[in-house]
Amino acid sequence: MDISLARIAAAAAAIDPVFRNSPQFVCEGLSAELGAPVMLKVETLNPIRSFKGRGSSWFAQNVKDKSRPVICASAGNFGQGVAYAGTRAGLTVKVIAATSANPLKLDAMRRFGAEVMLHGHDFDAAKLHAAELAQRIGGYFLEDGREPAIAEGAGTIAVELLQAKERPAAIYVPVGNGSLICGIAAWVKAHAPDIKIIGICPEGAPSMLLSWREGRVLTTERADTIADGLAVRLPVDEAVAFMRTCVDDVVLVSDGRMKEAMRLLFRHAGLAIEPSGAAGIAAIMDAPRTSAPVVAVLCGGNLRADLLSELI
Numbered sequence: 001m002d003i004s005l006a007r008i009a010a011a012a013a014a015i016d017p018v019f020r021n022s023p024q025f026v027c028e029g030l031s032a033e034l035g036a037p038v039m040l041k042v043e044t045l046n047p048i049r050s051f052k053g054r055g056s057s058w059f060a061q062n063v064k065d066k067s068r069p070v071i072c073a074s075a076g077n078f079g080q081g082v083a084y085a086g087t088r089a090g091l092t093v094k095v096i097a098a099t100s101a102n103p104l105k106l107d108a109m110r111r112f113g114a115e116v117m118l119h120g121h122d123f124d125a126a127k128l129h130a131a132e133l134a135q136r137i138g139g140y141f142l143e144d145g146r147e148p149a150i151a152e153g154a155g156t157i158a159v160e161l162l163q164a165k166e167r168p169a170a171i172y173v174p175v176g177n178g179s180l181i182c183g184i185a186a187w188v189k190a191h192a193p194d195i196k197i198i199g200i201c202p203e204g205a206p207s208m209l210l211s212w213r214e215g216r217v218l219t220t221e222r223a224d225t226i227a228d229g230l231a232v233r234l235p236v237d238e239a240v241a242f243m244r245t246c247v248d249d250v251v252l253v254s255d256g257r258m259k260e261a262m263r264l265l266f267r268h269a270g271l272a273i274e275p276s277g278a279a280g281i282a283a284i285m286d287a288p289r290t291s292a293p294v295v296a297v298l299c300g301g302n303l304r305a306d307l308l309s310e311l312i
Helices: 005-014 028-034 052-061 077-088 103-111 123-137 148-161 179-191 207-214 237-246 255-269 275-285 305-311
Strands: 024-026 038-042 070-073 093-097 115-118 170-174 196-202 249-253 294-298
Touching: 005 052, 005 148, 005 179, 028 038, 028 255, 028 275, 038 148, 038 255, 052 077, 052 148, 070 077, 070 123, 077 093, 077 103, 093 103, 093 123, 103 115, 148 179, 170 179, 170 275, 179 196, 179 237, 196 207, 196 275, 207 237, 207 249, 249 275, 255 275, 255 305, 275 294
Parallel strands: 038 294, 070 093, 093 115, 170 196, 170 294, 196 249
Antiparallel strands: 024 038
């Protein structure tokens, strides 16, 4: 991906204000329990309850030909972002989702104006169908992890984080298709290279970790995790290549650990965070202790009904 620092800076001032300047604070109760100062970057207090609106807004603002439909695949949050920003920019948005997708996320995509079609048993099967559909009807295939504007919009999170009074020692970033970690890492490594960028993948969906580690795309037969936003089995090669240049480490967390993290966030911060969004806290729970703050990017809060019931 050709991620531009200048475009990240421009996006930080231009994306829809509802996604900018999200809360970031050290959570005292959580810090005491985990034995390290933990700063939360809360990306769930916006109309789509995830960070995906940042990149989608930046992309939609820069589309030249609005006559072509924009077609993407999504487990839910990306599709919501594209639907929300795209329809407001006058774009026709079609989202392909797996038959197993979260019904609440599907309803939200439709509510924000997208045409939603179900295809395949998981996200990657839906993505292959989306690419085929775009080619067949002359649409623009918007792929999360390959489109630079999506990563640049996500990079605005790092712009805000580096404005904090105290500089963190590390930023823990969930890894799905890679746009979030690539955008954040691009800005951080250019302006504060001493800060560690730590990616997190689920134990049941390790393809991005395996690919990052080996320096080439490695697929898995299945992606079996409650963290639907991180359930990737066919990594995007551009994202893997970019991660190799700026990510310090990638770790795995279990579904059980993510559930624990969700409960901690609800108990100490009053936040209902989906498993993908809680992955950073799950990783911090098992990380070495530090006196400097560590950041967890809480990237989404669209919970399935059963997980919400279990949480509270």
